[in-house]
Amino acid sequence: MKRRSFLATSASALALPALVRAQSQTTFRFIPQIDLAFLDPHWTTAYISRNHGYMVFDTLFGQDGEYKYSPQMLEGYTVENDGKQWNLTLREGLLWHDGDKVVARDCVASLQRWSKRDALGQALLAATDELSAVDDRTIRFRLNKPFPLLPNALGKSPSPMCAMMPERIAKTDPFKQITEIIGSGPFRYLMDERIPGSRNVYARFDKYKPRDSGTPDWTAGPKIVHYDRVVWTTMPDDGTKSAALQNGEQDWWENPSYDLLPLLRKDPKIKVATQDPTGSDQMMRPNHLQPPFNNPAVRRAFMLAIDQTEFMQAVVGNDTEMYYTPLGMFCPHTPMASEDGLEPLKGPRDYAKVTEMIKQAGYAGEKTTLMVPTDYVTLKALGEVMADTMKRVGLNVDYVATDWGTMLQRRNKKDPVEQGGWSALMTGWAGTDHLSPPAHIALRGNGDSPSSWPGWCVSPELERLRNAWFDAPNLAGQQDICRKMQVQAMQDVPYFPLGQYQTPTAYRSNITGVLNGFATFWNVRPV
Numbered sequence: 001m002k003r004r005s006f007l008a009t010s011a012s013a014l015a016l017p018a019l020v021r022a023q024s025q026t027t028f029r030f031i032p033q034i035d036l037a038f039l040d041p042h043w044t045t046a047y048i049s050r051n052h053g054y055m056v057f058d059t060l061f062g063q064d065g066e067y068k069y070s071p072q073m074l075e076g077y078t079v080e081n082d083g084k085q086w087n088l089t090l091r092e093g094l095l096w097h098d099g100d101k102v103v104a105r106d107c108v109a110s111l112q113r114w115s116k117r118d119a120l121g122q123a124l125l126a127a128t129d130e131l132s133a134v135d136d137r138t139i140r141f142r143l144n145k146p147f148p149l150l151p152n153a154l155g156k157s158p159s160p161m162c163a164m165m166p167e168r169i170a171k172t173d174p175f176k177q178i179t180e181i182i183g184s185g186p187f188r189y190l191m192d193e194r195i196p197g198s199r200n201v202y203a204r205f206d207k208y209k210p211r212d213s214g215t216p217d218w219t220a221g222p223k224i225v226h227y228d229r230v231v232w233t234t235m236p237d238d239g240t241k242s243a244a245l246q247n248g249e250q251d252w253w254e255n256p257s258y259d260l261l262p263l264l265r266k267d268p269k270i271k272v273a274t275q276d277p278t279g280s281d282q283m284m285r286p287n288h289l290q291p292p293f294n295n296p297a298v299r300r301a302f303m304l305a306i307d308q309t310e311f312m313q314a315v316v317g318n319d320t321e322m323y324y325t326p327l328g329m330f331c332p333h334t335p336m337a338s339e340d341g342l343e344p345l346k347g348p349r350d351y352a353k354v355t356e357m358i359k360q361a362g363y364a365g366e367k368t369t370l371m372v373p374t375d376y377v378t379l380k381a382l383g384e385v386m387a388d389t390m391k392r393v394g395l396n397v398d399y400v401a402t403d404w405g406t407m408l409q410r411r412n413k414k415d416p417v418e419q420g421g422w423s424a425l426m427t428g429w430a431g432t433d434h435l436s437p438p439a440h441i442a443l444r445g446n447g448d449s450p451s452s453w454p455g456w457c458v459s460p461e462l463e464r465l466r467n468a469w470f471d472a473p474n475l476a477g478q479q480d481i482c483r484k485m486q487v488q489a490m491q492d493v494p495y496f497p498l499g500q501y502q503t504p505t506a507y508r509s510n511i512t513g514v515l516n517g518f519a520t521f522w523n524v525r526p527v
Contacts, residue, residue, distance in 0.1 A: 028227040028511075028524065031241050031253040034376055035234045036200050037405030039189070040177040041163045042114050045441060045453070046408060047430065050159035051519050054219060055202050055230070056097075057163035057183035060088060060107065060139075061155025062220030065516045067435070069151035070220050072211065073102070073164060073184070075137075083146030088139040093209045096166050097182045104133035109170035111139075111154075114162050116174040116451055120153045120438040121162065123470060149438060149470070157219055157517060158433040175450075186210070186223045186522050187230065200232040202521075216515060216523045223522035226513075230521050238377060245270060245506060252507040254519050257377055258316045264506050271509045274502050275516045278331050278431025279324070282311065282378075282498040284370075284386055285455040286424045288447055289414055292368055292395065293423060297361035299493035303344045305354045305393050308499040314381045316501050323501040329443055329486045331431035332500055336479060341487035345497070351392040358393055368395045369417040371425040373404040382498060383426045398423075411454040425454075430518070431500065436478070437466045437485060442495050457494035 032051070038044045041053025062072035071077065075091045094102035108131055115121030125131070130142040141150065154162045164184060172178045181189040187202035194200055204225045214221035233250065235241045238257040244250040246267055256264055256272070264270045286293030293299055312323035326345045330337040368390060372383030383399075390397045398417065402410070407425060415421040434440050444466070445459025446452045465485045472478040507514055513523040 026227065027229040027231060028521065029250045029252070030230060030232050030519070030521070031235055031244065031250050032200075032232045032519075033255045034373075034404045035197050036232065037196075037408065038177060039181050041159070041161045042117050042174060043160070043177045044408060045159045046404070047159060047518065048404075050157075050161050052189075052200070053159075053161045053163050053183075054185065054518075054520060055187040056181060056185045056189045057161070057165065058094075058185045059155055059162050059164065059219065061151045062218070063155050063157050064217040064220040067432075068220075069155040070214065072155065072220065073107075083148065084143040086141040086143070086150055087134070088141075090137045090139070091209065091211075092137070094184055095207050095209075096184050097188045097205055098166075099207075100166065101136075102164070102184050103136040104139045105136075106167045106170065107139050107164050108133050109167040110164045111162070113165075113170045113172070113174045114160065118153075118160050118162070118439075119441050119444060120149070120156065122451065123147075123438060124150060124153045147470075152438070155219070156432075156439055158430065158439045184208070186225045198234050202230040202232075204228050210522075216513075218515060218517035219520065223520075225522050226525035227521070245508070248508065251511055252505070252514070252519070254505055255378075255503060256506045258322070261504060261506075269509050270506055272504050272506045273514070274504050275514065276430060276432070276503060276518065278334070278435070279500045279502045280378075280428050281327060281331065281431055281434050281500045282315075282382055282426075282428040283442065284382075284424050284426055284496040284498065285442065285453075286493070286495065287422055287455055288457045288494075290416055290421055290423055291366040292358075292363050295361055295363070296492065298358055298363055300344075300491065301354055301357035301361055302393065303490065303493060303496060304357070305349060305351060305389050306345060306496055306498065307349050307389070308345060308497070311382055311385050312499040312501055314385045315378050321502075323499055325499045327497045327500045329434065329440070329489050329497065330436070330482055331434045334431070334435050335475060336436050336482040338479070338483050338486060340483040341490040344490060354393045358395070363394070365396050367398045367417050367423075369398040369400055369421070369423045371400045371402060371407050371410065371422050373407045373426065374401045375403045378501075379426045379428065382428075386424075386426060386498075414456070437469045437482065443485065443489060445492065445494065455495070457492065459488070459492040459494065461488050462492060462494070 034048050036048050038049045041049050058073050060073050061069045075089045077088045115125040127143050127147045129144045132140050134140050169178050169180050186208045188205050190201040210222040241253050242260050245253045265272050308325040316322040324332045326342045328342050374380045387397050387399045413421050441453045445462030447456035447458040465481050469481045510527050512527050513525045
């Protein structure tokens with residue numbers, strides 16, 4: 001039996017004792033991308049819920065900007081039995097926000113709940129014969145085959161995050177939302193100060209125990225909090241947001257609109273930066289259960305109508321440095337990306353030809369209900385282009401302007417459009433979600449599974465290729481499978497890729513310590 005030890009403590013680690021007792025600095029004010037409609041980070045893929053989750057909850061592993069994974073709640077771990085047994089050891093002194101001690105059985109219950117909602121978690125649990133709490137500090141995975149991506153699964157930044165919860169909360173049905181928001185993360189959520197649609201408030205957890213070594217980077221390293229409170233304020237329009245940031249009423253605007261970037265860049269009191277180099281991959285998700293997109297021939301024909309440049313310029317304008325096309329199924333400029341199979345997305349669009357192809361495929365004028373969250377400025381712009389594209393090729397468009405939270409609720413309905421269902425919806429993902437097949441929910445072909453993502457694509461071949469990716473012997477083998485998956489996806493069309501754009505953020509220049517990645521609030525402090 002081989003034994004490899006990966007204990008996190010190391011003589012070479014950079015100790016940070018002075019930071020652990022950092023003084024807080026009253027209140028930090030933040031304008032989020034959208035209202036926080038759902039508080040359960042296991043239950044939804046919404047990024048706003050993921051960002052909230054990382055404030056309140058903690059994870060066993062963290063991810064840095066190079067997509068490497070290191071212990072976070074863990075003191076360390078060992079791997080035994082030729083990779084088929086992992087023993088994870090919790091750090092001492094971890095507490096839940098209600099004062100109870102964090103123990104291994106809490107984490108086991110959390111892992112079991114999360115894995116029922118997450119694609120990579122499902123793969124991990126399928127490779128697991130036994131998940132157990134050996135004692136209060138030891139979590140054990142006994143596997144039926146090696147699973148080297150275990151740290152990736154437990155520490156990934158894409159949603160749904162692998163949040164640790166008290167056992168009593170983690171035993172909540174994973175398909176129902178939790179009602180008690182208690183984690184062990186650096187902030188407590190103040191439910192009594194919540195104003196739905198307007199405000200969410202967090203308070204520094206004074207008993208939080210950050211790591212005493214490492215470098216803060218994305219979700220890895222010590223999470224040192226410098227403010228007593230963080231207040232998220234949802235605002236109705238971009239002009240109001242911009243004015244609030246410029247006059248000092250707010251400290252950080254998560255996703256400034258592109259037409260206001262020149263104004264913000266000219267202001268010496270504002271810093272505009274791109275924190276996540278993987279950008280944002282945009283898509284339209286069709287409903288594979290309802291007409292017209294339950295017909296694969298219609299889906300393939302409609303792909304020929306997609307003009308990715310038109311979609312991207314509707315969001316960012318004509319600055320070609322701010323967007324990328326043609327976007328396939330994987331994040332551009334990363335190892336799994338290629339242009340294999342993307343011919344339908346290249347060249348001029350022939351809408352008359354597509355119209356005829358859709359008719360030949362059997363489309364008979366059925367209502368096509370397109371859901372567009374108009375409180376998401378970028379998705380609203382993309383939705384308007386999509387509605388116009390649909391009309392150009394003869395689809396009977398029912399444009400449903402809604403808010404993000406309502407759309408997330410309605411997208412779960414499998415009913416016909418006449419009974420409150422839907423035909424397609426606009427959404428987007430961070431490029432980190434599309435680095436490889438394991439976490440790529442939109443590329444799954446498991447639409448007949450209870451845990452499948454709304455849209456319910458069924459593709460046995462996509463599932464076969466995804467499963468083969470885990471067993472590929474090397475990077476070249478993984479890349480070959482991803483090329484095949486992309487070619488297959490252009491046939492099955494689980495979704496329509498619309499292009500990738502960069503996502504700048506803007507904050508006051510009198511703050512520092514804003515980390516790369518999505519919006520996090522540890523390490524941020526006054527200059």
